Amino acid sequence: MKIGVVGCGALGSYYGAKLGYAGQEVHFLLRSDYDVVKRKGVLIRSPEGDLRFQPKCAKTPEAIGVCDLVIIGLKATANNDFESLVKPLVGPATAILTLQNGLGNEAQLANLFGEEKILGGLCFVCLNRTEPGVVQHMAHGNIVMGEYHRWPEPRTHDIASMFRNAGITCKVTDNLEAAHWEKLVWNIPFNGLGVAGAAGYEAVVNGTIPETPGLGACPTTDVLLADPRWEQLVRELMLEVITTANAKGLKVPIESAEKQITRTRNMGAYKASTLIDFERRQPLELESLFLEPLRQAGTAGVSTPRLANLCKLLVRLDPK
Numbered sequence: 001m002k003i004g005v006v007g008c009g010a011l012g013s014y015y016g017a018k019l020g021y022a023g024q025e026v027h028f029l030l031r032s033d034y035d036v037v038k039r040k041g042v043l044i045r046s047p048e049g050d051l052r053f054q055p056k057c058a059k060t061p062e063a064i065g066v067c068d069l070v071i072i073g074l075k076a077t078a079n080n081d082f083e084s085l086v087k088p089l090v091g092p093a094t095a096i097l098t099l100q101n102g103l104g105n106e107a108q109l110a111n112l113f114g115e116e117k118i119l120g121g122l123c124f125v126c127l128n129r130t131e132p133g134v135v136q137h138m139a140h141g142n143i144v145m146g147e148y149h150r151w152p153e154p155r156t157h158d159i160a161s162m163f164r165n166a167g168i169t170c171k172v173t174d175n176l177e178a179a180h181w182e183k184l185v186w187n188i189p190f191n192g193l194g195v196a197g198a199a200g201y202e203a204v205v206n207g208t209i210p211e212t213p214g215l216g217a218c219p220t221t222d223v224l225l226a227d228p229r230w231e232q233l234v235r236e237l238m239l240e241v242i243t244t245a246n247a248k249g250l251k252v253p254i255e256s257a258e259k260q261i262t263r264t265r266n267m268g269a270y271k272a273s274t275l276i277d278f279e280r281r282q283p284l285e286l287e288s289l290f291l292e293p294l295r296q297a298g299t300a301g302v303s304t305p306r307l308a309n310l311c312k313l314l315v316r317l318d319p320k
Contacts (some may be wrong), residue, residue, distance in 0.1 A: 001162065004029060004067040004089045010129040011099055011260040012073025014137060015051040017042045024168035029053040029085065036132040046137035066091035069159065072098040076288040079108050095155055099123050101187055102288025105106040106148040110138055118148040120176045121158060122183045126270050139267055142169035146176030181245035182252050183316055186260045188307065189237040190221055193230065194275035196313045200231055207309035218278065221271040234261065247300040282317040290314055
C-alpha cells in the first residue's frame, strides 16, 4: 500500500515509521525536518525496542502523488492547509485517515474530499518528538478507528489489519463520534490543565482571570494526580465530558473516568501535546479540543462550569 503521511511530528512519524518498518511504501511530507530525515531516517526510541526507518521523503505533496492511504497527523491548528497539502495525494480510490485530536477534523476533510473517503482514528499513545527525526515513545500506542458517518467498510478492517501487522493494537468502532468523546474524557483535563495549571488552581476553579496571569510551572500528568485538589478537578472535568456525551446519546460509560485516571498514573511525568505546544509558544488546539466540545455541551443542554472556566483561561493563555 502506498501511504502518504501529512504531519510528521511525533504522531505521524511514529505510526508512519512502524508501518514502513513492516513493509508498506511510506512517503513523509516534510518541511523543517526534511534534510535530517532524508539523510538519517526516523529513529523511534521505545521501551518496546528502538527502530530506525528510512521513509521516502518529499517537500511537496505533488512530489508524492496519489496514494492509497493518506494519514494526517497535523495539529488541528493547521487544518486550513488541508486542501493544499492533501489534495495532490488524493485519487478516486484514496482513503484519508485523520489521527488528529478533538472534534470537527473529519467534517472539514469531508467538505473537501467527500464523506466516503474519510476515516478517523483515536490514538492512545505517549510519545514526544525530542529532536528532528527522533521520537521518544514511552507507553501505549493503540488506535481506535472508524468511518466518518458510516458503518465500517471492508477497507476499514483492511487498514486496521495493516496497523496490527505493524505491531500496533488497532480496533474498529462502529461509532466514531462516541470514540471521539471517550478520548476527550482524557484529553480535556490533562491537555487543558497541563497549560491552565500554570495560572494556578484558583484561576482554573473560579474563572477569575487577571489581566496578566502570573504563570508558574505547567503541571505534568503525575503532578496533577499527586495533588488531591487537581485530581478532583480532573475527575470533575471528565464527568462533565461523559455527561455531555451521554446527553448526545453516545453511551460513554461513567467508569471510563476512573479507568483513565488509573492508566494515567502509570505514565509517570508525561507532558500532554497541548502543554508542549504552549512551552514552544505555538498556537493551541483550542477549537477542536475545547471550544467545540463546550459548544456541543451547550447544545445538548448540559451545564459544564469547569469546562467553561477552563476554556476562558486557555483562550487567554493561547500564544497564537
